[in-house]
Amino acid sequence: xxxxxxxxRGISKDFGGLKALNNVSFEVGEREVVxxxxxxxxxxxxxxxxxxxxxLPSHGSVECCGQRITGLLPHEIARRGIGRTxxxxxxxxxxxxxxxxxxxxxHLKGELLxxxxxxxxxxxxxDRANKEKALKLLExxxxxxxxxxxxxxxxxxxxxxxxxxxxxxxxxxILLLDEPDAGLNPTIxxxxxxxxxxxxxxxxxxxxxxxxxxxxxxxxDRVVVLDFGEKIAExxxxxxxxxxxxxxxxxxxxxx
Amino acid sequence: MxxxxxxxLPQLLMNGLIAGGxxxxxxxxxxxxxxxxxxxxxxxxxxxxVGAYAAYTAIVWLHxxxxxxxxxxxxxxxxxxxxxxxxxxxxxxxANRLSSLITAIAVSLLLQNLVALFYGNEIKTFREGPVExxxxxxxxxxxxxxxxxxxxxxxxxxGLYWFVAKTKLGKAxxxxxxxxxxxxxxxxxxxxxxxxxxxxxxxLAAAAGVLIALEQNIEPxxxxxxxIKAFTAAVVGGIGSIQGAMLGGMLIGLVENIGIWFLxxxxxxxxxxVVLIFFLMFKPKxxxxxxxxxxxxx
Numbered sequence: 001x002x003x004x005x006x007x008x009r010g011i012s013k014d015f016g017g018l019k020a021l022n023n024v025s026f027e028v029g030e031r032e033v034v035x036x037x038x039x040x041x042x043x044x045x046x047x048x049x050x051x052x053x054x055x056l057p058s059h060g061s062v063e064c065c066g067q068r069i070t071g072l073l074p075h076e077i078a079r080r081g082i083g084r085t086x087x088x089x090x091x092x093x094x095x096x097x098x099x100x101x102x103x104x105x106x107h108l109k110g111e112l113l114x115x116x117x118x119x120x121x122x123x124x125x126x127d128r129a130n131k132e133k134a135l136k137l138l139e140x141x142x143x144x145x146x147x148x149x150x151x152x153x154x155x156x157x158x159x160x161x162x163x164x165x166x167x168x169x170x171x172x173x174i175l176l177l178d179e180p181d182a183g184l185n186p187t188i189x190x191x192x193x194x195x196x197x198x199x200x201x202x203x204x205x206x207x208x209x210x211x212x213x214x215x216x217x218x219x220x221d222r223v224v225v226l227d228f229g230e231k232i233a234e235x236x237x238x239x240x241x242x243x244x245x246x247x248x249x250x251x252x253x254x255x256x
Numbered sequence: 257m258x259x260x261x262x263x264x265l266p267q268l269l270m271n272g273l274i275a276g277g278x279x280x281x282x283x284x285x286x287x288x289x290x291x292x293x294x295x296x297x298x299x300x301x302x303x304x305x306v307g308a309y310a311a312y313t314a315i316v317w318l319h320x321x322x323x324x325x326x327x328x329x330x331x332x333x334x335x336x337x338x339x340x341x342x343x344x345x346x347x348x349x350x351a352n353r354l355s356s357l358i359t360a361i362a363v364s365l366l367l368q369n370l371v372a373l374f375y376g377n378e379i380k381t382f383r384e385g386p387v388e389x390x391x392x393x394x395x396x397x398x399x400x401x402x403x404x405x406x407x408x409x410x411x412x413x414x415g416l417y418w419f420v421a422k423t424k425l426g427k428a429x430x431x432x433x434x435x436x437x438x439x440x441x442x443x444x445x446x447x448x449x450x451x452x453x454x455x456x457x458x459x460l461a462a463a464a465g466v467l468i469a470l471e472q473n474i475e476p477x478x479x480x481x482x483x484i485k486a487f488t489a490a491v492v493g494g495i496g497s498i499q500g501a502m503l504g505g506m507l508i509g510l511v512e513n514i515g516i517w518f519l520x521x522x523x524x525x526x527x528x529x530v531v532l533i534f535f536l537m538f539k540p541k542x543x544x545x546x547x548x549x550x551x552x553x554x
Contacts, residue, residue, distance in 0.1 A: 052441060078443035092434040092443075096425065103431040104442035127424070134322070170443055 003220035004029050005205040006051070006082075012062035013046055013229075020046045021229045028174060032201040033196070035216045035237070039249055040224035046210045047226070048176050050208075054085050055076040065173060083172030085210070087179045093152035094211065097143055097162055100151050101134035136211045137165040141195055146251045150242060153164045158190030164195055177208040181215060193218065212240070218226070225249070261447035261517060266396035268514045274471075276509020281464035282486030283493065284416060285337075285457025291433035291496040292446075292453055295353045296518055298360040299340060299463045301483015305332045307462025308469035308478065312380060326490025329462045331395030338451050346447075364483075372476040379473040380409025381543055403469045412463055413502050416456065420498060429453055433496065468501035481525065485512075488532045503543055507531070 006029035013021040032159040036044050043100040043200045049055045051062050053074035069077050083104075092100050138144045146154060152176045154162060160180065167175055180196065181189040192241035196219055199206060210216050216223060216237055223240040225233040233240055240246055261536060285300045307329040314325035342364050354428045358468045420426035432439040439446055465476035470473075485508055493504025508528050515527040535542060 054437070073447050074437075074440035075443050078441055084441055090435065090438050092431045092438065094434050095430060099427055103427045103439070148319065166442065224315075 004063075005032075005065060007065065007066075008047070008051070008206060010196060011047065011050060011057045011062065012059040013043075013050060013055060014058045015077060019229050021050070021057070021226075024120050024226065024229070024231050025060075026224045026231065028205050028207050030205055031200075032221050033200050033206040033208065035220035036096055036207060036209045036226065037211065037216060037222040037223060037240075041055040041228075042226040042249075043229040044089050044177060046229075048209070051077075051078045051176060052082055075214075078147050081171070081173030082172040082176065083159075083167035083174075084176035085178055085180060087182060089156065089163050091151040091159055091163060091166065095152065096105055097138065097149055097154065098131070098134055098147040100136055100162060100253060102130060104166050105130045105133065105171075109172040134169060137168055138194055139247060140168075140198065141165045142191065157184050157191075160184060160188065160192060161195065164192070168199075172204075174205045177206060177210075179209050179211065181210075181212065212236050213237075217241075257422075264517060265514075266394045268517055268528040269510065270393070270396040270398055270402070272510035273506070274405050274509070275513060276326035277406055277413075278464045278467055278482060278505075278508035279486045279489045279508050280413060280481060280502045280505025281409055281467075283489040284498060285310070285461050286487055286490040287493070287498060287501040288429070288433075288453050288457050290490070290493060291437065291498075292450060293345070293349075293356070293397055295345075295356040295459070295519075296360065296487060297345075297358070297454075298483065298487070299363040299367060300457065300486065301479035301481075302364045303333050303337060303479070304465030304468065304482060305474070305476065305479030306336060306367060306371060308474045309375060309459040310462070311466045311469060312474060312526045315382060316380075319478045326463070326466050327366045329466050330459045331403075333462030333465075337454040337461075340458075341450065341454045349534045351376070368476045368479075375476070377476060379382070379428030379475045381473045382469050394553055401470050405470060408463065409465060412460060417459065417498065417502075418522040419456075425449075425452060435547050485525075488528045492531060494542030497544040499541070500542055500544035507543075 001143075002100070006028040008024060008026050011024045012019070012020055024043070024047065026034070030229075036047070038044055050070075051055050053072055053076070054067070057070060061068055065068065069080055069082070072080070092103065095103065097216070105251065107151065108164060114219075135144065135147065138147055141164060143154075143158060143162055144167070146158065150218060151159065151162060162250050163179065164180060181192045184192065193215060196206065196208070200219065206222070220237055222233060223233075223235065223237050225240060225243070225246050227245075232245045233243045259437075282300050282304055285303075286296055289295070289297045308357065309330040311325040311329040314320040314328040316323060323500050339464065340363055342361050345356050346358060365419065388399040388401060390399045420429060428439070428444045431442070431444060432446050436446050439449070464482065468478065472478070485504065489504035489508045490501045491504070492507060493500030493502070508531060509533055512524055513525045516524045519527070
């Protein structure tokens with residue numbers, strides 16, 4: 001069997017007495033888009049925070065391409081190839097649109113103080129290549145014309161798109177998207193949908209938290225369902241839609 | 257009165273630029289570290305003092321040329337800044353910011369006393385030979401040393417500005433100041449950014465220390481007043497803003513030197529603080545300070 005891009009193994013997380021996650025396991029394979037769904041408070045975002053290293057799990061571990069990443073620092077995990085976005089947009093507001101992408105392009109010689117100061121020729125060539133790459137990403141999210149604008153001056157929808165581009169600038173092996181279309185008007189939500197679809201076509205591995213069932217049906221190969229911190233179902237979107245436990249979890253929430 | 261004032265104005269402006277350049281160099285360190293860690297590293301004044309002593313050691317004791325002495329001071333203080341961070345501030349990274357602030361004051365006292373212990377409390381001087389002849393420059397008398405001071409200060413500031421605006425590491429510094437947690441998510445090593453920032457800020461402070469020493473005497477407490485004035489400059493310019501620190505330093509230097517034409521010269525130090533109080537009352541965010549909610553977010 002091929003190595004999974006992301007392997008979540010028996011993750012549990014306690015906050016004091018509260019069990020936010022309980023023994024959650026699943027995989028995201030190469031070129032696979034996996035949806036992570038579940039009612040509010042079911043632990044989806046907590047799981048993201050564990051994957052990217054903000055929280056340490058109480059039990060279990062996460063592997064990326066067969067290598068354990070649990071216990072590494074967040075920036076090390078990012079460099080191992082895990083890019084993420086946030087439920088509520090997070091950008092560098094005082095950096096330009098282009099700079100928001102450039103800071104995410106890593107492993108560069110220009111990072112070393114001496115190299116940067118001497119501005120060696122190969123650093124310059126690298127800078128140019130990076131800039132081209134960043135501009136290409138901006139084209140993908142249709143923000144090329146805004147490249148020199150400060151990120152804080154973009155509309156919310158544009159910021160959401162820029163955030164996805166920023167996560168991609170890291171050239172991640174796996175992309176974690178936390179509700180990429182939350183709070184967007186239908187036009188922009190459609191754009192986001194198309195961008196993710198494009199990524200899927202390019203063969204990127206994606207784990208996305210999503211509420212909208214239509215989006216999940218349209219994008220995801222597989223779906224993992226969390227409820228009260230436990231995985232209650234896993235399968236194709238079709239299977240999940242017919243799953244009784246899942247319906248219960250959601251309808252229970254509607255009744256409240 | 258006014259005709260006399262305008263006659264000496266070029267001289268006052270020149271003196272203001274010299275003092276302002278020195279304040280600006282130290283203020284940049286304050287503002288950059290504040291931007292990232294949200295505390296004031298009060299030790300920068302003392303780092304400037306150590307820079308002056310390092311240059312003194314190289315030039316007077318070891319007979320190195322001036323430029324080598326300056327480079328030695330920059331190197332020593334950059335390392336010192338990183339070492340201070342490692343020993344004193346890094347263990348407090350997650351603690352209350354007030355703890356770092358108090359630690360910074362302790363570091364200042366420690367540096368003053370270490371230098372006093374090693375070099376003694378007495379005043380020392382770099383200068384040799386006869387007093388320099390000033391050149392007449394638009395009605396102001398300026399010595400070659402003063403030209404060196406102004407040129408060095410401006411070159412270093414321009415260099416820093418370029419570094420932060422254009423280089424990869426500079427962008428990483430700005431990104432970390434914007435949102436440290438997010439910086440980690442995009443793979444920026446925030447500790448490396450912090451080390452770099454301490455090295456840069458301390459290097460600039462060292463340069464300021466050497467520039468002070470070129471004109472004045474050196475003693476272990478020489479960093480205190482410039483340090484406090486530079487802090488004032490950083491606040492007046494808008495703490496967290498690098499251009500603000502440069503602007504604030506120039507403003508304090510100019511106001512101080514123009515002000516003493518109207519006031520007895522004993523009031524010189526008071527002028528900077530009156531400016532500070534004025535800004536805290538009417539424009540607490542300073543000349544180029546960002547929105548206040550930025551601070552609230554962190």
